[in-house]
Amino acid sequence: MNQKSLGLVFFPAFDWAITPSHPEREERLLYTRDQIVEEGLLDLPAIREYKPQLAKIQDAERVHIGIPNIASLITDAHLVSAGGAITAAEAVLRQEVKHAFALVRPPGHHAMRVVHGTRGFCTINIEAVMVEYLRRHYGLNRVAIVDTDVHHGDGTQDIFYHDPDTLFISFHQDGRTLYPGTGAVNEMGSPGAFCSTVNIPLPPGTTDTGLHYVLDNLVLPVLEDFQPDIIINSAGQDNHYSDPLANMAVTAQGYARLAEKLKADIAVLEGGYSIEDALPYVNTGIILAMAGLDYSRVVEPDIARCPRQSDATTGYIANLVKEWRDIWAEKEKLRRAAVAKAGEFWQRRRNIYYDDSGIQEQQTETVRLCPECNGYQTISTQAQGQPLGIQTAFIASIPRNSCPICRQQARDAANKARKTDQHDYYFIQDKQQDILEQI
Incomplete structure (x- = not known):
């Protein structure tokens, strides 16, 4: 053809x-x-x-x-x-x-x-x-x-x-x-x-x-x-x-x-x-x-x-x-400076509005800056709206090509949160293994 x-x-x-x-x-x-x-x-x-x-x-x-x-x-x-x-x-x-x-x-x-x-x-x-x-x-x-x-x-x-x-x-x-x-x-x-x-x-x-x-x-x-x-x-x-x-x-x-x-x-x-x-x-x-x-x-x-x-x-x-x-x-110079300033972990907090659903989300995202790979991220999220009420979740996300240390730390963070926090849902998103796991 x-x-x-x-x-x-x-x-x-x-x-x-x-x-x-x-x-x-x-x-x-x-x-x-x-x-x-x-x-x-x-x-x-x-x-x-x-x-x-x-x-x-x-x-x-x-x-x-x-x-x-x-x-x-x-x-x-x-x-x-x-x-x-x-x-x-x-x-x-x-x-x-x-x-x-x-x-x-x-x-x-x-x-x-x-x-x-x-x-x-x-x-x-x-x-x-x-x-x-x-x-x-x-x-x-x-x-x-x-x-x-x-x-x-x-x-x-x-x-x-x-x-x-x-x-x-x-x-x-x-x-x-x-x-x-x-x-x-x-x-x-x-x-x-x-x-x-x-x-x-x-x-x-x-x-x-x-x-x-x-x-x-x-x-x-x-x-x-x-x-x-x-x-x-x-x-x-x-x-x-x-x-x-x-x-x-x-x-x-x-x-x-x-x-x-x-x-x-x-x-x-x-x-x-x-x-x-x-x-x-x-x-x-x-x-x-x-x-x-x-x-x-x-x-x-x-x-x-x-x-x-x-x-x-x-x-x-x-x-x-x-x-x-x-x-x-x-x-490249700016990237190196940003990594050096952040140290091992970088974090941001955000308010996100769902205009079509009337939902207000508060989110805290933490990223590990790993010298060997792209690190991993954890997200703590709380959303509120009608008829949703309040729902919360904790997510650990492992990117593709992650190193063994980051993979383990991400899983440890999710399991620790499940034992000590008060979220409704806990997830591990493992892009390397191509799975989303609710724990």
């Missing part, structure tokens, strides 16, 4: 919605599907469509610890969405296509490692489930995730915050002006993975010009330096000038040129809520660009509505890029 340029996976999730009128609904993909069928894109020899597979609960548990368990918090739609991303990735890894685009929902980039409910429309993290599946089954190591959603990918950041082999780059509308309120430059990863998280908070009103300045002068050079085994685009489309939930000014042409330059191996749909005015055009442009086809005639009928970028915004973005280039040039 001749290799095609692009694999496509569609899953509109007809049977899943937060509410019938919620912005995150199946029409997000149905309008796009109608558009590309009308344009005859699925008949092009460069494009091949795949049907999504069903991910397993174990695939989700490789990433997430659900309280009380992940199976009780999700539906089959979540597993098909994650399975659709896996299907797209496997088509690339099997060299059936050069690139793949999974247009699936529910989305996932606000879902963190610990899951008590749904936040930011997300319950499990679709890209993270796909990444850990590929690591387990295809031996990938260095992974770059470029999140182009207008909202900061706080869940993806959380999951890979301690992993120096995962480069997470997110450019998004500044969190001081938009949900979830995170994604500042100083969120760079824990000491052992310092500068593996690259947040680029952009001012409202950023246009194609600003976005491509960031891409050309920061994102692409950082990717070239990192040398990933695979590049994944967490492809949110709510930077569009017509999106009702944000304040940016990117066009379909801007998105298509981004896809052409980024050359992501796999793109996975995230947000984008201008269902009629943006998504059919943006997705068509991205599909054509990823397939290596001409996208120059993909233009929104109301393109005149798109505002120009102000001189103040242009200057702000240039300074932000310079700040990050200076940081990146010193990243």
Whole structure:
């Protein structure tokens, strides 16, 4: 079989919605599907469509610890969405296509490692489930995730915050002006993975010009330096000038040129809520660009509505890029200094709000900074909400390629907590053995 340029996976999730009128609904993909069928894109020899597979609960548990368990918090739609991303990735890894685009929902980039409910429309993290599946089954190591959603990918950041082999780059509308309120430059990863998280908070009103300045002068050079085994685009489309939930000014042409330059191996749909005015055009442009086809005639009928970028915004973005280039040039020195300052253990405390579920979580996370491996993490979590009441859990997480000392210390920490603390649930997530164990 001749290799095609692009694999496509569609899953509109007809049977899943937060509410019938919620912005995150199946029409997000149905309008796009109608558009590309009308344009005859699925008949092009460069494009091949795949049907999504069903991910397993174990695939989700490789990433997430659900309280009380992940199976009780999700539906089959979540597993098909994650399975659709896996299907797209496997088509690339099997060299059936050069690139793949999974247009699936529910989305996932606000879902963190610990899951008590749904936040930011997300319950499990679709890209993270796909990444850990590929690591387990295809031996990938260095992974770059470029999140182009207008909202900061706080869940993806959380999951890979301690992993120096995962480069997470997110450019998004500044969190001081938009949900979830995170994604500042100083969120760079824990000491052992310092500068593996690259947040680029952009001012409202950023246009194609600003976005491509960031891409050309920061994102692409950082990717070239990192040398990933695979590049994944967490492809949110709510930077569009017509999106009702944000304040940016990117066009379909801007998105298509981004896809052409980024050359992501796999793109996975995230947000984008201008269902009629943006998504059919943006997705068509991205599909054509990823397939290596001409996208120059993909233009929104109301393109005149798109505002120009102000001189103040242009200057702000240039300074932000310079700040990050200076940081990146010193990243190894900064990482060594962060590790030395932290000592053997690094800890952070956080309050996390589940806006869709009305749950407030308090979390304390501790990381061992091991000179021989990536250490291990423990998490103490307490969540409160209706009808949840109060539920607590203690988790010890052992990363892949952990040393024997860290493996034993992680298990000892979980067993000690079970004997001395007052949590409702105790888990050991062992990524090396590929199991999630409740003790």
